[in-house]
Amino acid sequence: MKDWASIAKAQGLILSAQEADRIAQALGALERTFQPLTANLPPELEPAFEFHAEEE
Amino acid sequence: MKIAEASEALRARRVSSVELTTTALSRIERNNPELRAFITVTGESAMAQARRADADFAAGKDRGPLQGIPVAVKDLFLTSGVRTTGGSKIYENFVPDHNAAVVEKLEAAGAVMLGKLNMHELAYGITSANPHFGPVRNPWNVAHSPGGSSGGSGTAVATRMAFVAMGSDTGGSIRIPASFCGVAGIKPTYGRVSRFGALPLSWSLDHMGPLARSVRDCAYALNAIAGRDPRDPTSSRRPVIDFVPDPECSIRGLRIGFPENFFFDNLDPGVESSVRGAMARAGSLGASVRPVRVPDMAALNSVARVILLAEAAAVVSPHAERRELFGQDVLALFDQGRLVSAVDYVNAQRLRRAMRKEFDKLWADVDCILSPATPAPAPRIGDTTVKLGGREVDVRLAATRLVRGINALGLPALAMPCGLTAAGLPAGLQIIGPAFEEALILKVGAALEDNGVGVPPCPAG
Numbered sequence: 001m002k003d004w005a006s007i008a009k010a011q012g013l014i015l016s017a018q019e020a021d022r023i024a025q026a027l028g029a030l031e032r033t034f035q036p037l038t039a040n041l042p043p044e045l046e047p048a049f050e051f052h053a054e055e056e
Numbered sequence: 057m058k059i060a061e062a063s064e065a066l067r068a069r070r071v072s073s074v075e076l077t078t079t080a081l082s083r084i085e086r087n088n089p090e091l092r093a094f095i096t097v098t099g100e101s102a103m104a105q106a107r108r109a110d111a112d113f114a115a116g117k118d119r120g121p122l123q124g125i126p127v128a129v130k131d132l133f134l135t136s137g138v139r140t141t142g143g144s145k146i147y148e149n150f151v152p153d154h155n156a157a158v159v160e161k162l163e164a165a166g167a168v169m170l171g172k173l174n175m176h177e178l179a180y181g182i183t184s185a186n187p188h189f190g191p192v193r194n195p196w197n198v199a200h201s202p203g204g205s206s207g208g209s210g211t212a213v214a215t216r217m218a219f220v221a222m223g224s225d226t227g228g229s230i231r232i233p234a235s236f237c238g239v240a241g242i243k244p245t246y247g248r249v250s251r252f253g254a255l256p257l258s259w260s261l262d263h264m265g266p267l268a269r270s271v272r273d274c275a276y277a278l279n280a281i282a283g284r285d286p287r288d289p290t291s292s293r294r295p296v297i298d299f300v301p302d303p304e305c306s307i308r309g310l311r312i313g314f315p316e317n318f319f320f321d322n323l324d325p326g327v328e329s330s331v332r333g334a335m336a337r338a339g340s341l342g343a344s345v346r347p348v349r350v351p352d353m354a355a356l357n358s359v360a361r362v363i364l365l366a367e368a369a370a371v372v373s374p375h376a377e378r379r380e381l382f383g384q385d386v387l388a389l390f391d392q393g394r395l396v397s398a399v400d401y402v403n404a405q406r407l408r409r410a411m412r413k414e415f416d417k418l419w420a421d422v423d424c425i426l427s428p429a430t431p432a433p434a435p436r437i438g439d440t441t442v443k444l445g446g447r448e449v450d451v452r453l454a455a456t457r458l459v460r461g462i463n464a465l466g467l468p469a470l471a472m473p474c475g476l477t478a479a480g481l482p483a484g485l486q487i488i489g490p491a492f493e494e495a496l497i498l499k500v501g502a503a504l505e506d507n508g509v510g511v512p513p514c515p516a517g
Contacts, residue, residue: 007395015391023391030365033358038403047405048412050260050290 001028059219059273063121066113073113073124077106077168080126083217084170087517090198092190093211095131096139097171102126105168112166121276122220123166129222130206131172132179132255133159133264142255143175143186143205145381146372156253157285158222158264165280170218173208179224179257180368180386181205182232182455183437187383191437194236195516196481200434203236203455205229209267210237215517216269220277224254225263227364228430228459231471234267235484236434238473238511240501241267242274245492246466247292249278250285258367260290260405261360261463271472271501275299278494292492299495301502308342310500313422316347318354319458322445324432326477327484331428334474334485334509338426341503348422351414356461359411362396362404363464369393408464415465419490424497429471429484430455458486468494470501473511482511 004024008015015023057065065071081099088094109124129135132142134152141147155163162169174192176184184192184207192207194200195215202211206223210233213221223230225243234241242265249264256262266277278299285291314320314335320328339345369376372390379387418425431454432442441448442455462469467488474485485504489497504510 004395008391011394013391013394019388019391022388023395026388027392027395030358030361033354034362034400034404037355037358037407038400041403041406041410045406045410047402048260048409049405052289 002031004028058270059121059125059268059276062125062219066124073106073109073168074103076124077102077126080170080217083215083517087215087217091193091195091211091215092174093192093208093215093217094128094171095141095143095174095189095208098138098169102168102170109166109168119164119166120280122162122280125167125219126170127162127167127220127222128170128173128209128212128218129159130175130209130224132175132224133222134253134255135159135172138172140172140255141189142179143177143189145188146375147255148188154253157250157287158254158281161281167280173206173212173221175208176205177383177386178372179205179226179229180389182228182452184208184233185437193437194434195514196238196434199436200481201236201437203233203434206233206267210234210239213237213239213267213269214514217517220266220268220273222281223265223267225265225463226257226261227360227463228456230265230267231429231459231469231484231486232455234471235429236482238482238514239267239269240271240274240470240472241265242278242470242494242498243462243468244278244282244494245292245468247290248294248468248492248494249281250288250291252285252287256371258364258371260367261364263463271470271498271505272300274470275301275498294492297495299498301499305499305503306342307338307500307503310343310424311422312338312343312345312500313348313418313425314345315350315425315427317349319350319427322431323428324444324477326479327428327430327432330475330477330483331426331485334504335426337504337507337509338500341507346422348418348425350418350425351411353461356411356464357457359404359407360460360464362400363408365389365393366396366401369396412465416490423489424493424500425488427486427488428458429486430459431457433477433479433481433483462488467491468497470497472501472505474509476511485509
């Protein structure tokens with residue numbers, strides 16, 4: 001489990017204890033559902049970014 | 057009165073655009089102090105546009121069904137010379153020098169612009185309880201939220217302040233207020249309507265679209281705003297077709313799927329019975345209504361949330377240190393977004409591609425999918441949780457549960473009213489179709505509407 005308060009502090013984000021707790025709860029819940037999805041992604045699966053060189 | 061009737065009456069000179077606009081402005085004047093649907097009302101310029109529309113009719117100049125029709129736009133569409141706040145202190149004094157593509161197109165269609173609509177701060181939430189411009193109220197019960205983020209759009213249409221109100225939808229922000237306010241709203245396919253000149257929340261999830269008094273009115277509005285725009289790098293080259301369903305449109309033989317997993321879990325009983333009633337009506341009209349198993353929507357919602365958190369944090373990063381400018385709920389989301397790693401964001405975009413492919417397989421078996429738009433009717437203003445399936449659930453996660461994933465897929469989805477709950481609040485139906493099949497989902501919605509699926513006019517207004 002990530003230490004969200006320390007990650008926030010390392011990024012220069014100063015949060016009150018209450019704010020840090022609220023964020024940790026929300027991100028912790030999201031991590032629990034999201035991270036298992038990433039476990040076996042094949043390398044050939046590319047992100048759905050939009051970039052079209054011909055239009056630049 | 058719907059757009060088709062108003063448009064016909066304008067052409068037959070039974071009514072003038074000045075009269076329609078005067079009525080709309082009177083409704084705004086009467087209702088806006090309580091409902092707070094509008095942030096800015098452009099009454100003088102609206103009357104000037106109405107006079108011009110009437111002069112054009114007299115001169116035989118016809119720019120289509122929206123000519124002379126009073127409309128409004130969410131206050132994130134840039135309007136030349138008219139303040140555009142995004143519902144935020146950041147843009148409190150921002151007066152753009154050009155119009156958003158949607159505004160340009162409405163002007164070109166001869167619509168009369170009434171003003172700028174209130175919304176959830178920066179479109180980042182579903183209550184429209186805006187801390188800077190006041191909470192938008194639901195006209196069916198002013199103690200309740202109209203939904204959001206396009207809450208002012210939902211309220212303005214429900215109370216007949218405007219025929220059409222433009223909104224944006226990043227995780228349900230057109231469909232949720234449509235559902236809560238008992239109006240129709242369509243999130244078109246990603247790329248169908250230009251995002252140029254709309255303040256972004258999440259570039260890869262933002263969709264622009266109309267809310268209106270009926271499904272056909274949504275189609276008229278979509279006809280006016282759809283189409284290729286090179287200023288939006290994701291704008292589609294697909295040709296625009298006529299989206300307005302025929303008067304006697306039939307859905308006989310269409311294969312309509314209803315999800316046997318996820319979408320009907322833990323619903324408010326009033327919402328469930330209304331949606332099942334609409335499905336039964338589709339069956340009675342000759343559609344083949346059949347169960348379908350959808351891919352993991354909870355996983356898709358997680359993917360969409362990671363993308364939204366990261367992109368929204370990037371959007372607001374120039375203002376991130378001015379924390380006093382933001383409401384507490386929006387600030388908490390921006391803080392979360394700053395902590396999402398680059399790896400997670402990239403992986404979310406990879407999962408999105410894979411899930412889109414998986415979801416597309418459904419279209420071999422069905423032509424569209426019917427589901428509830430929101431699991432419950434509008435919550436009370438200030439409620440942070442809603443009780444569903446015997447559990448208290450976060451109100452934002454509950455309201456977005458059935459709509460958010462569709463943004464990640466980029467598919468078109470229509471929300472329309474399908475009944476009232478015992479509390480007298482609207483229940484919303486969602487119709488999801490394959491990419492660029494807006495005409496099909498609008499046809500299904502119109503056929504249901506023609507055959508009694510809907511709500512009576514909102515008593516307020």
